[in-house]
């Protein structure tokens with residue numbers, strides 16, 4: 001992006017030097033001004049993207065100028081130049097909304113790199129503003145959100161494959177949106193008036209998955225009092241979404257292959273072959289190719305399910321989507337918690353963009369939900385987000401979270417928040433060791449794993465922190 005930059009410094013030599021460096025290497029439009037009062041007037045008249053200002057200037061210092069700029073147009077980025085690189089000034093500048101500060105004398109690359117980063121940030125802010133407007137005008141917020149090239153390609157792929165009956169394999173780490181993609185495919189398919197049946201292959205115990213999927217006949221096993229329809233039959237003429245397919249046992253993989261190849265299956269305890277007309281979508285966060293090499297996943301089944309492949313990248317590889325996702329989650333949770341929060345401060349957005357997000361979009365969603373609960377004004381601030389996981393004391397009160405919800409909704413939300421808080425303290429105790437954490441809690445490791453996934457928690461975060469402590 002080519003932007004417009006205002007440079008303010010009382011030293012004319014410095015102005016000339018900056019102008020030369022920037023104009024030699026970039027196409028940005030530059031305006032220089034030695035008097036900060038006049039600079040502020042220029043700023044009011046023209047749409048600048050970036051202001052680079054010296055800190056120490058007679059009559060008006062850079063911090064004061066920064067404050068005025070942020071009051072007039074908070075979305076404009078400001079870089080402070082300082083010969084006095086004290087930590088206090090830097091902290092003050094960042095707290096007041098500066099994008100960054102640079103100490104003099106500076107290297108040419110440092111200034112050019114920072115400008116480049118600002119322009120990318122500005123481009124993202126503008127794109128997101130435009131998108132928010134477009135979404136508001138459309139009045140309908142599609143469930144899958146993303147503006148990055150990679151997500152646009154995924155949306156295109158979804159619209160191309162949805163109307164067909166091709167089998168789709170969706171891969172990606174936990175919380176990247178696999179289930180949402182499966183729904184989008186079904187909703188845009190010719191089968192949308194029929195059912196989408198989701199089967200979570202991890203959650204259903206191995207002993208019962210066959211009867212859950214294929215049904216059983218009376219007397220097939222102890223406790224089978226009457227015939228029971230399987231999910232395959234429920235999904236007939238619709239879509240069957242097999243989530244976490246990498247967790248299916250070998251025996252079930254074989255039966256599934258038959259269903260995929262011939263459209264045939266048998267209820268448990270029955271000799272009658274049944275037929276099903278299904279569209280299959282499967283998802284996994286395992287690497288199926290290495291599972292095949294280790295003989296845990298059938299290669300023939302893999303080729304059957306992998307006709308169309310959609311791979312969702314982790315959120316850290318599409319950080320430009322963080323603002324638009326955040327705004328949508330803000331809208332959702334402000335509605336749920338009945339709070340009048342309309343905006344997210346730029347420092348909060350910057351804080352979010354710099355997160356690692358091992359739990360991907362789900363983790364971002366959880367952070368925004370928590371932020372909405374704690375926010376006391378009409379703008380979500382950095383402090384509301386509790387981005388530093390050390391500050392784990394965020395367990396909210398019942399009246400903050402749930403007093404206006406129905407009993408069931410309130411109970412579900414409190415349970416979810418309890419899970420998150422409890423698991424974090426467990427993992428902190430076990431230093432990220434999941435087996436040990438499960439032992440402390442007296443629950444199955446697999447169950448803990450599932451709860452961690454739902455809460456968007458990655459055990460590695462707790463291991464890393466321990467290394468840092470040891471390293472000190």
Ligand SMILES: Nc1ncnc2c1ncn2[C@@H]1O[C@H](COP(=O)(O)OP(=O)(O)OP(=O)(O)O)[C@@H](O)[C@H]1O
Nearest residue numbers: 143144145173174175176177178179180361362453
């Ligand atoms: N592109 C997106 N736009 C809007 N919301 C999203 C997007 N991707 C994910 N989400 C939200 O993030 C959460 C997690 O998404 P989802 O359950 O689809 O992830 P997943 O990949 O199936 O995770 P897991 O492997 O843990 O089951 C959901 O609340 C979903 O609505």
Ligand SMILES: [Mg+2]
Nearest residue numbers: 178179243283
């Ligand atoms: Mg899922």
